[in-house]
Amino acid sequence: MKRVPITLRGAELLREELTRLKNEERPRVIAAIAEARAHGDLKENAEYHAAREQQGFIEGRIAEIEGKLSNAQVIDVRTLAPSGRVVFGATVELVDEESGEELTYRIVGEDEADIKSGLLSINSPIARALVGKSEGDVAAVEIPSGTRSLEIIKVQYL
Template identity: 45%
Template sequence: MTPRRPISPEGLRKLQEEMDRLIRTERPAVIKEIEIALGHGDLSENAEYTYAKEKQALIETRIRDLQERLAACEVIDLNNRPKSDRIVFGCSVKIEDVDNGDQKIFTLLGQDEADISKGIISIDSPIGKALIGKEVNDVVEVKTPGGLKEYEVLEVS
């Protein structure tokens, strides 16, 4: 059985939009490219045909991946969750590096929504796992490639 993957309604919508685009736009376009390339004759030396078939394989692989991800999604409505002082899925968290005082703000969401450039981390990431269930003033230890890091939770919202 595939483990459930928590996701926000917005994250689910984005996955569904990508799947829809691949099925309705990308797949028919690559089929058309293959048809055109087939019209050019000898397939053994037909780079357009080879490229289009490779592109088709990538599209079909991504569609299957999205189907599996969508089937495993567990949508968590961020607007209807109970008020809590503990860090849970969907929370924004302000943390401080205990060693150097650097502060960071993260929002904890699912794997499919993680984007560090936007301050969104997965609850399955090392820091996400360490933060889940913690409260303000708690200190968490996170194993990083650079060694063990300690962070203090400053705010939870």
């Protein structure tokens, strides 16, 4: 099975969600199912069917998280020797050479990506163009409207 890279923080967030689902959400739904069963006829019991649907969602999410964690390759960038090179987990400060816009991204695993929060998937075109480059390099990123040139100002391993 292919190992999927994930940051230490991303793995911690998945473990926290898994714990919450197992220790809080699952028992709450089981209690709701038991209460709905006590109301009688299950065929026409909307509360029962809603609780069962919620239980299915929770169990599915638990299985999904457990699968992700079992296939995860947790990478702690703080253990890397600072080299100024862009690697998985690094935080990169960039300047768009055309517009002068300053950007800051952290390169993370696919499941952690959130572009609005500055978390960029390792599989994104921008991240693929940046990985392996060093401070001062210019990365040419192919986007639908053409090529975007991003100069790497600073690389941090936080």
